[in-house]
Amino acid sequence: MTRTLVxxxxxxxxxxxxxxxxxxGHEVIGVDVTAGTPDEAAAVLPADLTDLGEAYDVLTRFRPDVVVHLAAIATPFSRTDGVTFRTNTELAFNVCAAASATGVGRVVVASSPTVIGYGAPAGWTPDYLPIDEDHPPRPWNSYSLSKLVAEQTMAAFARCSDTRFAAVRPCFVVAPEEWAGAPTQSGHTIAERLDRPEIAGVSLFNYIxxxxxxxxxSVLVDKLPGLPNGEVFFAGAADALARDPLADLLPAVMPATRAAAIHLTGTRPAFTSAKAERMxxxxxxxxxxxxxxxx
Ligand SMILES: NC(=O)c1ccc[n+]([C@@H]2O[C@H](COP(=O)([O-])OP(=O)(O)OC[C@H]3O[C@@H](n4cnc5c(N)ncnc54)[C@H](O)[C@@H]3O)[C@@H](O)[C@H]2O)c1
Known part of the structure; x- marks a missing residue:
């Protein structure tokens, strides 16, 4: 049985x-600073992984085959800039370093589409739409910068260790209770995000x-041994979180996208997961x- 530490x-x-x-079919070990890991986990350990010693302790105690690193300050501007940057970059470094040093076979690191840089106060124009993994990142706040550093950290360890690494950029994550009306991480409900395009438009109407x-x-973890080391993947829904085509909606909330958005007809999203489909x-x-x- 594969032992996976989340x-x-x-x-x-x-x-x-x-x-x-x-x-x-995984045996799952949950690690978090707070309680709330589902009961299905075989073991749960409270730990602050910004402490390198705790990261090593956790990995040597459980000796997982796989680590999926999600821990982060996950909402931009929810903490001070310095705390967000320091926390997320330390977490990525500590988990990648400890996993690599203790012989973990596979590591997946959570990044974010925000690395692309949409919403920058000085303006942002996409090179093209829909955005794929070749689009240049242009982070402009401490969260998106911390996520780009997390990707770079993952890639650095991929160059120097036997561990197989990848990073995922999940689009705006919607939990089941949020479909039922609970507020999302932005504080708005999904219905509000659909009714008021200026809310979801800031993040290009992306979601998953x-x-x-x-x-x-889960699929990425399975396929990791056969992939080039250090790949990055977007993961998004096949459509946009919008009632109208983004070719119409996007330029209305972000005029600089007008030229590139003409391709986003029908229900097409602004981010493509074609690489994940292909690989x-x-x-x-x-x-x-x-x-x-x-x-
Ligand atoms: N939610 C999204 O829309 C979204 C989109 C793109 C990327 N991501 C990334 O995916 C990951 C998961 O996001 P989420 O929405 O589940 O976030 P979340 O805030 O719901 O969960 C993050 C968890 O990390 C834990 N954590 C924070 N600091 C820690 C530390 N020092 N040591 C151990 N645990 C710590 C928190 O207690 C929390 O339970 C994050 O890395 C986030 O940046 C999320």
């Missing part, structure tokens, strides 16, 4: 991932169901059109 196991994505991995994101990570055989199954509970 950091940030009490979080929005972590809770879903623990369930998905257990259903896929938490269970789809978890499936993607992993994964596509998202769920859409807001089928998941949203209209109350």
């Amino acid at each position: 950091t940030g196991s009490a979080g929005r994505l972590g809770r879903s991932l623990v369930t998905t991995l257990v259903q896929a 169901d938490a269970r789809d994101a978890s499936d993607m990570i 992993l055989g994964w596509t998202a199954k769920r859409s807001w059109r089928t998941e949203l509970e209209i109350g």
Whole structure:
């Protein structure tokens, strides 16, 4: 049985991932600073992984085959800039370093589409749409910068160790309770994000169901040994979180996207997961059109 350690196991994505991995036959160890890891986990250990010693302790205690590193300050501007940058970069370094040194076979690191730089106060124009992994990153705040550093940290360890690494950029993660009306991480409900395009437009109307994101990570973990080391993947829904085509909506909220957005007809999203489909055989199954509970 594959033993998989999930950091940030009490979080929005972590809770879903623990369930998905257990259903896929993994023995899952949950590590988080707070309680909330699902009961399906075989073991749960509270630990602050910004402490390198704690990261080594956790990995030498459990000796996992796989680490999925989700722990982070996950919402931009939810803490001071310095704390967000320091926490997320230390977490990525400590987990990658300890996993590599203790012989973990496979490591997946959570990054973010925000590395691309949309929403920059000085303006942002995409080189092209839909955005894929070749689009240049242009982070402009401490969160997106910390996530780019996390990707670079993952890539650095991929160059110098036997561990297989990859990073995932999940789109705006929607947990099952949020389809039922609970507020999302932005504080708005999904219905509000659909009704007021200026809210979701800031992040280019991207989203993914938490269970789809978890499936993607589960597939990536399986395929990692056969992939080039240090790959980065977007993971998003196959459509946009919008009632109208982004060719119309995006220029209305972000005029600099006008030229590139003409390709986003129908339900096409602004981020493509074509690389994950090509290299992993994964596509998202769920859409807001089928998941949203209209109350
Ligand atoms: N939610 C999204 O829309 C989204 C989008 C793109 C990327 N991501 C990334 O995916 C990952 C998971 O996101 P989420 O939405 O589940 O976030 P979340 O805030 O719900 O969960 C993060 C978890 O990490 C834990 N954590 C924070 N600091 C820690 C530390 N020092 N040691 C141990 N645990 C710590 C928190 O207690 C929390 O349970 C994050 O890395 C986030 O940046 C999330």
